[in-house]
Amino acid sequence: MSTVSTNHGEHHHAHHFDSAEAEYEASKFGTWTFLVTEILMFGGLFVGYIIFHQKFPEMFHAGSKFLDWKLGAFNTVVLLISSLTMALSIYYAQHNDKAKTLFNLYVTLICGGIFMVVKYFEYTHKIHMGLLPGALFNPQGAEAEAAFAAYSNLGMYFSFYFTMTGLHGSHVLVGMGLIAWCIVRTHRGEFSSKYWTPLECVGLFWHLVDLIWIYLFPLLYLIG
Amino acid sequence: MSSGGHDSHIPLKTYFNILVALLILTVVTVAAARVDFGAFNTIIALGIASAKAFLVLGWFMHLKFDDKIYWVMFGTSIFGLVLLYFFSVLDIYTRIMQISPL
Structure with a gap:
């Protein structure tokens, strides 16, 4: 295997790897190691949420009433579809179909955008009602004030809500950036049945972001 | 290749x-x-x-089709969370209200 670039855009494995296969496996192993740290980071918040949910079930129930489960369900569907198109983009790259790889990557990117637009409207609504995290919590309007009068620690629910969805939303934004990078490289014709490692690793990250939302949706929007 | x-x-x-x-x-x-x-x-x-x-x-x-090592890696993160949950619960539910004598 030569390390001299013959074809423009064709990938050759770095010299410190025995083979392209070894390079691919090392990249994937590194990505999974990173995903483990991501799960531990989000996991701390989940553990906190579950423990305080057990301690104050009525207060969490009152808090979740201010969330629109229809928007949460819509965003769940959007992310699930984006996970499918991400997987399909890799499938088509493996089958040397550049046009379909690009189409699926663009759909994934657009789905990420739709998710963030819905989040923007949800956040605007909460900010308007003063249902903000920590010291910023300042409920406005009859409904929010009544809930606060009934549960003096209602602010804790919105601290969890904003921290968890905020961290998740920032991951969606990072994921969208990575997908845009994959789109640029696909346009350049860098991916094929011989090399698709970046798509694979970005895909794993994107699926993890979807996975976290799969747990956030029922915990924040549905139960309480 | x-x-x-x-x-x-x-x-x-x-x-x-x-x-x-x-x-x-x-x-x-x-x-x-x-x-x-x-x-x-x-x-x-x-x-x-x-x-x-x-x-x-x-x-x-595609964990189902990959090397088993990736299930193990994923499993370690979940195991870590179970430990975190277990010891957090032990702590929070066994706390005793401390009243300062001062």
């Missing part, structure tokens, strides 16, 4: 079937939340979410 290729033989149709299963489970979790199972509400919601997570991990992230 092909890079890896463990996953290149998942048929296209399988990916669409997984999406359909995930969408059905989303409907199930919304429907289940409308019924009050009392203390089981959280467990049922987490159970359905875990079934969805299994589908995403197994097929979209």
